[in-house]
Amino acid sequence: MTGLEQRLYRQRVPLFWWLSRRSYFAFVVRELTSLSVVWFVVYLLWLVWAVGTGRAAYQSFLDRSGQPWMVAINVVALAFAIYHTVTWFAVTPQAMVLKVRRRRVPGQAIAGALYLAWFVVSALLFWFVVIR
């Protein structure tokens, strides 16, 4: 190591670097809201387990799900999951280069297709669960 190297001043990233800039904060929120997706997976597995176990377990699942605190958790988790989804839809066109007849498909079309797919799946589920 040379003398020059020893005299370098090393800048350090502050602990709260993610509060220093709006876009950093939005990034950290995007990453943390992925936990709500984990929550929904656990919740779904719980439902599958309850259905598989029997009538009593399923009834207990329904009772537990109807509790105000559980509804509150699910509403907050849904809001986070929607935020998470929207932020990923916003950056997907940047990562995905699709070509049709040697022309790049514009980002708005890719994002639009994602929103359309989301809407179709949601509408199908709504029809299946609520209307039928």
Next chain:
Amino acid sequence: MPEEITLRVSRYRPETDAAPTFQEYEVPLREDWAVLDALNYVKDQLDPTLAYRWSCRMGICGSCGMTVNGEPKLTCGTFLVDHAPGPIQVEPLRNFPVIRDLVIEMTDFMHKLGSIQPWIIRDESADDTDVELLQTPSEMDEYHQYSMCINCMLCYSACPVYGLDSKFIGPAAIALAQRYNLDSRDEGEADRLTVLSEDEGVWACTFVGECTRACPKGVDPAGAIQRAKLVAANEAVRAFLLPKWARR
């Protein structure tokens, strides 16, 4: 007396200072002056000891990148009037060790740049040396955006991943790897993939996207990294599923 604006410039003199301090200079607020012109004025008229890098003053050489009011910027393209009434805070690029005042140590970046072999790799034995390798405009469009990179390192300064772990190969190096990978004349993608697909390669990137916002040349390194991730993931799956002779 013309109007003036205050520059708050970070000073670090390694022979006497333990850490950087700020020094203020009053410079003329001229409409056609960029921060770099103001630094040149300071150096010429007020304080010849100020150290900083610059060369072309027209956004081509990539030497004058500094942190201006907290943002990584080319100082030659950042105008005083856009930051009036000031003061304007000028610091060295973040995430790099500081040698003196506004001069950062960039050896790490130079090594990383070399590691992705930013040149055309090609078996030329079958090429006719009298004929140039032709390329259609659409083939050039594939990589043209990435070829605009001027190695100014603003993207490294904006990248929190690089700030937290300097082993990350970083935005510009990956964008330049893509510049050659996507070139129809190049055959070096597999070579570069061995560097890019390491943990410190594309996978260290968490897609914050600040590199793309910081880039003064519209290169979109964040997009390049995500595209490289797709290629690396694809190759990993193929390597797992297919025997060696069937892969290429």
